[in-house]
Amino acid sequence: MPELPEVEGVVRALAPNIEGKSILEATLSETVCEAHRQGKQCIVKNMEPADFERKMRGMTVKKLSRRAKYIFFDLEKNNETFLMVNHLGMTGAWFIVQHENEILEEKFRNHIHAKFSLSTGELLIFSDIRRFGEFRLLGTIDEHPPLLQMAPEPFDDQALDYFLEKCGLPKYKNKPIKEVIMDGQVISGCGNIYATEALFRAGVHPARKAGRISKKRKIDLFEAIKNVLSEGIEMGGSTISDYRNINGEAGGMQHRLKMYGKKVCPNCSAKTKSMIIAGRTSVYCPKCQH
DNA sequence: TAGCGACACCGGTCGC
DNA sequence: TGCGACCGGTGTCGC
Numbered sequence: 001m002p003e004l005p006e007v008e009g010v011v012r013a014l015a016p017n018i019e020g021k022s023i024l025e026a027t028l029s030e031t032v033c034e035a036h037r038q039g040k041q042c043i044v045k046n047m048e049p050a051d052f053e054r055k056m057r058g059m060t061v062k063k064l065s066r067r068a069k070y071i072f073f074d075l076e077k078n079n080e081t082f083l084m085v086n087h088l089g090m091t092g093a094w095f096i097v098q099h100e101n102e103i104l105e106e107k108f109r110n111h112i113h114a115k116f117s118l119s120t121g122e123l124l125i126f127s128d129i130r131r132f133g134e135f136r137l138l139g140t141i142d143e144h145p146p147l148l149q150m151a152p153e154p155f156d157d158q159a160l161d162y163f164l165e166k167c168g169l170p171k172y173k174n175k176p177i178k179e180v181i182m183d184g185q186v187i188s189g190c191g192n193i194y195a196t197e198a199l200f201r202a203g204v205h206p207a208r209k210a211g212r213i214s215k216k217r218k219i220d221l222f223e224a225i226k227n228v229l230s231e232g233i234e235m236g237g238s239t240i241s242d243y244r245n246i247n248g249e250a251g252g253m254q255h256r257l258k259m260y261g262k263k264v265c266p267n268c269s270a271k272t273k274s275m276i277i278a279g280r281t282s283v284y285c286p287k288c289q290h
Numbered sequence: 291t292a293g294c295g296a297c298a299c300c301g302g303t304c305g306c
Numbered sequence: 307t308g309c310g311a312c313c314g315g316t317g318t319c320g321c
Contacts, residue, residue: 040299045317069315090300090314107302130300132315146317171293184316191315280314 002088004154004189005232006251007069010094014071015064017096022119026056029113031131043113043128045136055137056084056116068150068188083141089132095125103127151188154229160222163187167218173211179278180210181225190225192280193260194232198224200259205289206282207275231256259283 002010028049035042036049044052059082063074073084086092091111095103100123103109107129114126114135126133141147151166152159166172166186181187182195190198199206202221204213213221237251258266265272265285274283 035299041317042299087316089316091302111301128300129302130314132299134316182315 002069002092002237003191003194003232004066004069004229005194005235005253006237007066007071007088007189008233009237009251010088011064011066011071014094014096017122018061018118018124019064020061022058022060023056023116023124024058024119025115025117026053027115028053032113035131043131043133043135045134047137052135052137055082059084067147067153068184069191070147081139083138085134085136085138085141085144085147086126087134089128089130089134091129092133093127095123095127097123097125099123100125149185151184151186153188154190154222154226159187160219163222164215164218167210167213174209176207176277177204177210177213177221178206178280178282181221182278182280187222187225189229192282193257194225194228196260196283197228197257200285200289201228203289206277206284208290259285 028044032042032044033049036044047055055077059075059077061073062076062081063072065072065074069087071086071088073086075082075084093108095108097103098121100109100112100115103112103125108127111129111131112125112127113131113133116124118124126135136144138144152162163181163186167180172180172183172186178195178199181190181198182192196206198221202217202224204217204221232251232253235251235253235256237253259272260283262272262283264270265288268285268287270285270287272283273286274281276282
């Protein structure tokens with residue numbers, strides 16, 4: 001499950017390998033094409049697969065960057081600029097190979113949904129087991145309004161004030177804090193794993209209402225979120241199920257997780273509890289988190 | 291009209 | 307061994 005640190009790792013690995021290169025050919029899988037024929041927006045959103053393939057052909061990758069959990073491809077063709085936005089969904093992964101046989105794990109090899117032949121002869125491959133990933137080819141970012149609603153990057157200077165302000169809004173103040181910090185309009189890139197960890201580190205109960213937490217504790221929580229996210233980036237991400245970097249390697253952050261998926265609290269040895277918040281499993285320590 | 295909840299999208303994994 | 311239930315990030319739809 002890629003969250004901000006995993007996506008950051010993908011971008012850092014991918015960028016030096018594809019920036020400046022051109023896409024000679026783009027091919028989507030038969031699965032994607034067939035799903036579109038059935039009226040589903042499978043992986044490629046708001047565009048017919050054939051259109052996507054045609055438009056991607058001849059694009060030069062000017063720059064690769066991350067925004068929240070999205071990968072932004074700044075593209076150029078015939079002096080016109082485009083933005084290709086990619087989300088990894090639950091199980092998306094990128095590979096750069098000479099041949100798809102180099103993808104060692106069968107489950108990734110069996111679910112290749114987009115292939116881009118690069119000017120260097122390499123193949124840039126997007127594999128996605130559950131097909132929750134997405135591609136949107138845009139002229140500019142405002143063609144997809146939800147992207148404009150995203151909170152600032154957690155490492156930006158204004159992110160803390162933005163978070164504190166949002167917590168006080170009627171829309172959020174009566175919601176469980178875990179639901180609030182996982183909302184991309186409040187904090188960018190904080191998914192279930194890192195939210196669970198940050199709440200544990202800050203000693204905040206996941207179900208506590210956002211409006212019932214002191215400013216000081218909210219600031220502590222925000223710092224904890226930034227810390228787990230940067231630790232995640234340093235460790236190359238968490239590999240909980242299907243996340244792989246572009247070399248097919250797993251990350252190391254899962255070994256640093258103290259609460260996500262744990263049965264016993266590492267601080268006080270109490271049995272952890274879990275509850276469903278906003279439809280997601282939330283693990284916490286009933287003694288350490290209030 | 292804005293806001294919110296329900297639902298759709300999938301296949302690996304787990305438990306019965 | 308086989309089958310059904312479950313899980314989850316995001317957008318969209320309908321109330």
